[in-house]
Amino acid sequence: MSLKIAFVGVGNMASAMIGGLRASGYASDAIIGTSRNADKHKSIEAKHGVAMTSDNRLAVEQADVVFLCVKPNMMRDVIQDLVDVVRQDQLFISVAAGIELKSLAAWLTKPVAIIRSMPNTPSLVGCGMSGLIANEFVSDSQKQWVSDVFDSFGSHAWVQEEEQMHTVTALSGSAPAYFFRVLEVMIEAGQTQGLDAATSRKLATQAMKGAAAMVEELDDDIAVLRRNITSPNGTTQAALETLEENGIKALFSSAVDACSNRSKELGKEFASE
Numbered sequence: 001m002s003l004k005i006a007f008v009g010v011g012n013m014a015s016a017m018i019g020g021l022r023a024s025g026y027a028s029d030a031i032i033g034t035s036r037n038a039d040k041h042k043s044i045e046a047k048h049g050v051a052m053t054s055d056n057r058l059a060v061e062q063a064d065v066v067f068l069c070v071k072p073n074m075m076r077d078v079i080q081d082l083v084d085v086v087r088q089d090q091l092f093i094s095v096a097a098g099i100e101l102k103s104l105a106a107w108l109t110k111p112v113a114i115i116r117s118m119p120n121t122p123s124l125v126g127c128g129m130s131g132l133i134a135n136e137f138v139s140d141s142q143k144q145w146v147s148d149v150f151d152s153f154g155s156h157a158w159v160q161e162e163e164q165m166h167t168v169t170a171l172s173g174s175a176p177a178y179f180f181r182v183l184e185v186m187i188e189a190g191q192t193q194g195l196d197a198a199t200s201r202k203l204a205t206q207a208m209k210g211a212a213a214m215v216e217e218l219d220d221d222i223a224v225l226r227r228n229i230t231s232p233n234g235t236t237q238a239a240l241e242t243l244e245e246n247g248i249k250a251l252f253s254s255a256v257d258a259c260s261n262r263s264k265e266l267g268k269e270f271a272s273e
């Protein structure tokens with residue numbers, strides 16, 4: 001039988017995970033979600049076939065596993081309102097950017113099992129990537145269950161040091177947005193050159209998907225895959241030289257640094273003391 005999961009704060013990220021879980025066959029009656037605005041509940045219930053409530057405590061009371069999915073600035077208040085219904089046999093999984101395990105533990109007040117995760121929205125289509133780290137109360141069997149759940153909507157990686165969660169955020173949590181931006185810009189450029197929007201979108205998207213699939217499925221060095229497309233003095237060389245001249249390396253490495261630094265700031269801004 002599926003463990004009962006409560007998603008506290010069903011917005012973009014929780015909705016993506018619920019969609020991914022449901023598509024992988026997780027039982028609808030084993031999932032309950034919460035959000036304050038009851039007007040949204042019907043559409044979430046219709047989309048994912050799961051029950052919704054505005055009552056966080058009611059949802060948490062009946063859960064074996066609680067995903068904490070509110071924004072980082074709301075996390076402390078939301079957890080503090082739950083403290084007296086929290087049981088030590090429950091597992092808590094935060095998805096919040098920046099928020100440290102020790103802050104979550106301090107707000108939960110009891111010695112409970114907590115996992116800090118950093119998923120991403122491609123979970124909705126079974127292509128998620130999630131970084132994970134556990135506190136000392138998480139058992140091996142809970143870790144296995146969590147690995148299986150995150151794999152059911154993509155893939156996962158456990159990190160050894162909590163500091164590494166900032167880098168996970170920069171390389172996978174936020175990264176789909178960078179690639180969406182790259183696609184937006186390329187599609188617009190295609191249209192500027194005369195293609196219609198749909199054709200431009202299909203061409204650029206399929207190229208991005210194909211490149212990612214080659215990296216994933218072949219064991220080749222990525223630089224070799226790039227060179228295999230780049231004929232001397234050909235079209236690709238012209239494009240790549242333009243990207244280098246315009247600072248692609250500095251651009252992306254500074255974006256990764258900015259993301260990771262913001263994650264660190266969020267952790268400090270919303271720390272337990």
Ligand SMILES: NC(=O)C1=CN([C@@H]2O[C@H](COP(=O)(O)OP(=O)(O)OC[C@H]3O[C@@H](n4cnc5c(N)ncnc54)[C@H](OP(=O)(O)O)[C@@H]3O)[C@@H](O)[C@H]2O)C=CC1
Nearest residue numbers: 009010011012013035036037069070071072095096097119
């Ligand atoms: N979006 C992403 O790609 C990723 C997000 N994250 C993390 O996920 C978390 C949520 O982000 P995201 O989904 O984008 O944000 P959203 O704002 O889309 O979702 C948060 C939801 O929480 C609900 N909420 C707010 N307060 C409460 C409350 N007191 N009780 C119950 N529900 C509440 C809101 O609904 P309502 O107003 O109806 O209450 C809202 O829909 C953040 O901590 C973020 O760092 C992590 C990885 C990726």
Ligand SMILES: O=C(O)[C@@H]1CCC=N1
Nearest residue numbers: 096097169173174175
């Ligand atoms: O932008 C954010 O803060 C969240 C965390 C990772 C992706 N979105």
